[in-house]
Amino acid sequence: MATAPATATGIHTTPKTQTVFSHPLDPLTGDEIAAVTLSIRQHVATKTEIKAVRFLTCYLVNPPKKAVLAYLGIPLTPGGKPEAPVPITRKAEVDFIDVLAGDAYVAIVTLNGAKWELESLEKLPEGTQPQISPEELLACEAVVRADPRVQALAREVGVEPHQIFADGWAIGYDERFPKKQRIQQALLFARFSQHDNLYAHPMDFIPVVDANTNKVIHIDLPPNYKSNKGTPELSVETTKFPPLENDPVVGANRGRIPPPLESQDFLPDLMNVKMRDDIKPLHVVQPEGVSFKMDGHVLEWQNWKMHIAFHHREGIALSTITYNDHGEIRPIFYRLSLVEMVVPYGAPEYPHPRKFAFDAGEYGMGVMANDLTLGCDCLGQIHYLPGAYVAHDGSAVVIKNVICIHEEDAGLLWKHTDYRVGGRSHSVRSRRLVVSMVCTLANYEYIWNYYFYQDGNIELEIRLSGILQVYVAKDDEPTPYGTLVAPRINAHYHQHIFSVRVDPMLDGLNNSVVEQDVIALPQEPGSDENFAGNGFTTKSTVLKNESEGARDFDFATDRKWKIVNPARQHYASKQDVGYAILMKGGAVPMLAKNNSWIGKRAGFTKKALWVVKDVEDDKGSRMWPSGKYVPGTRDTPNDSVEKWAEGTNNIENDDVVVFVTVGTTHIPRPEDWPVMPVDHLRVNFKPFSFFKANPGMDVPSGKDPRSVPAFANGALEGYTVQNGDACCHSN
Known part of the structure; x- marks a missing residue:
């Protein structure tokens, strides 16, 4: 029987109802997952030699893009008519492992009427590993805890x-x-009481576990550093991994290092801290209810319309995003989601270079998502969407409140004051729609916030929190690749690098990407062309084929990219209608070498932007920048964005996909301990000659009657109000 992790709500075991869905992109329900895996178990038991299976993924196969747009009545060209609808077949894709042989398989299951039937079953090439499951992560802990060698090494340091x-x-x-x-x-830690912060007690050795046999197959002991006349010196001669047959304790050439014993707790009842008592309540109140509407997974709000789905790997998948521009339904993005991220660590000595987790490709953002709590994770009037993913036994793990949808005040949308005597002022406040999810990846938390604004802007905000990944240090040991955030607790330097997939359909499927640089005029002051020396302009370059589609960010030119539709121009600027990608605050270079282990496996980190042609097959579009099957890869996969970019396909005025690379380099601080306050990373998608003018001009203003002075004696006396009270009124 499957066990739900603490992040989930419960287990759904047996299909009880017939499949019902209202939209072709609706994610598989718990009922559907149970029915799909039942059909596979029946086939395996009767028509194969496989004796036992372990399910790892089960998710919707996205229907062809044009079929979905025809179903929804969205045209493929500016001002055109939608294509005639065609039948859409609901399909599921499933990865599972033959428990006895260790082989991996992928199956396609099709819904025929009310019954799911196997369409195809394929054995994956040797060494191809599907996503790691939460159950495997939990089992890993039980395996090492029961291993006699691990127990003996732990007892040597008092655990x-x-x-x-x-x-x-x-x-x-x-x-x-x-x-x-x-x-x-x-990665081992000690816990000395039930809810003790285990990360405060890192241990000095790292077992390796075979997830199929549930056995410890090796143990590594990292070397450490000592100071040689002020210079850090490693206890071994090389950072290279030693042969497996070497004794790991002898090979590390250092004594054992016991874990720190001091508690570093974060739960209020365990901390020896007086909590603040001077915070007054702050409530989010919408007396007339929310301004958005939901129809299943379809949301409408302030001219926006989109489909919102849970995905085991992407977490949140936003699809068929359109904007009602004064009666014209204008498509913007077909799909927008976070499709990959990698966290490479900077310590070069073995085995720390193995620490570069692909949190989407190896584990899955969706399966690591939290069951959100009303009034804590989200404030105000909240609508939740559920999610479900497959357990090892084929049942469905259900997260009831996995996606949070609500509205927030976002400050001023726009304002202007005519400063002249008797002039008028007008202010309009901004409202934004929030679609969010929180994911726990072992020690780290990621908060994904998709913001939609009334002026046509879209923003993806990534917030990073949780607990630093730490390793134990000796007393007075130098830490050249980390920060001592507490005594003998070394938080290694690392990066978080994300890949955001943008499948555009700006006024139709055929789009181009334009690179825009801001450049100073080359002529010197005193010249006829630039007499005052102040001149600057823009230079735009259309990317024409995939070999041109891999781009670097340039801070010196304030580089940005615009996704445009060459078939439609703005009435005044004469520019192609488009949306700009603004990522200046998130542009980060990968610090590992291009031919490093990380560079081979996470090729998407080498460029800030990738543009490739979208090529659909029977399993969908080009989706995963580091390949479909990420665990255990050792070279650049053929189905990765780096390989796609070696192609010669046209990307001008065509159906393209854009991968945006953003990230942050984290040099830990003691203030990040024991739990890190959220750090922010943002990517903006901003209309650029897409709308006739500011699309927020029709947002009404209004003076909030619940806003009052903070203090009774806070008003100034002895002056006459002439204009101020008119700031929120139109007359």
Whole structure:
């Protein structure tokens, strides 16, 4: 029987109802997942030699793009008519493992009438590993805790078996092990009481676990540093991984390092801290209810309309995003989502270089999502959407409140004051729609906020929180690749690099991408062309084929990219209608070498922007920038964005996909401990000659009657109000 992790709501085991969906992109329900896996189990039991299966993924196969747009009545060209609807077949894709042989399979299951039937079953190439499941991560901890060698090493530093806790991580890259093995590395910590912050007690060795056999197959002990006349010196001669047959304790050439014992708790009842008592209540109140409407997974709000779905890998998938521009329904994005991220760490000594988790491709944002709590994770009047993913036994793990939808005040939308005597002022406040999710990836938390604004802007805000990934240090040990956030607790330097997939359909499917640089005029002051020396202008370059589609960010030219439709121009600017991608605050270079382990596996990190032609097959579009199957890869996958960019396909005025790379380099601070206050990263999509004028001009103003002076004696005396009270009125 499957067990739901603390992030989920519960388990759905047996299909009870017939499949019902109202939109072709609706995610699989718990009922559907159970029915799909039942059909596979029946086929495997009667028509194959496979004796036992372990399900890893089960999700909707996206129907062809043009079929979905025809179903929804969205035209493919500016001002055109929608194509005639065609039948859409609902399909599911499933990855599972033969438990005894260790082989991986992918199945396609089709809904025929009311019954799910197997369409195809394919054995994956040896070494191809599907996504790591939450159950495997939990099992990893139990395996290491029960291993006699782990127990003996733990006791040597004062930790009993029941105090051993482990975060299972994908192995990253380690050629000492066969590709066929499905392995994890177990980052160890001690926990000395029930809810003690285990990350305050990192341990000094790292077991490697075979997830198929549930056995510890190796143990690594990292070397450490000592100071040699003020220069950090490693206890071994090389950062290279030692042979498996070497004794790991002897090979590390340092004594054992016990975990720090001091508590570093974050739960209020465990902290020896007086909580603040001077915070007054702040409530979000909408006395007339919310301004958005929901029809299943379809949302409408302030001219926006979109489909919102849970996805086991992307987390939130936003699709068929349109804007009602004074009666004209204008398509903007077909799909917008976070499709990959990698967290490479900077310590070069073994085995720390294995720490570069692909949190989407190796684990899945959706399966790591939290069941959100009303009044804590989201404030105000909230609508939640559920999500479901498959458990090992084929049942569905259900997260009841996985996607949060609500409205927020967003400050001023626009304002102007005529400063002349007797002049008038007008202010309009901004409202934004929030679609959000919170994911827990072992120690880290990620908060995904998609914001939609009344002026046509879209923003993806990524907030990072949770607990730093830490390793133990000796007393007075130098830490050249990390920060001591507490005594003997070393938080390694690292990066968070994200890939945002944008499938545009700006006024139709055929779009182009234009690179815009702001450049100073080359002529010197005193010249005829630039007499005062102040001149600057813009230079625009249309990207024409995939070999031109891999682009670097340039801070010096304030580079931005615009997705445009060459078939439609703005009536005044004469520019192609478009949306600009603004990522200046999130542009980050990958610090690892291009031919490093990280560079080979996470090629998307090498460029700030990738533009490729969208090529659909029977399993959907080009989706995953580091390949479909990420765990255990050792080279650049053929189905990755770096390989796609080597092609010669046209990307001008065509059906294209854009991958935006953003991130942050994290040099930890003591103030990030024991739990990190949220850090912010933003990507903006801004209309650029798309609308006739400011689309927020029709947003009404209004003076909030509940806004009052903070203090009774706070008003100034002895002056006459002439204009101020008119700031929120139109007359």
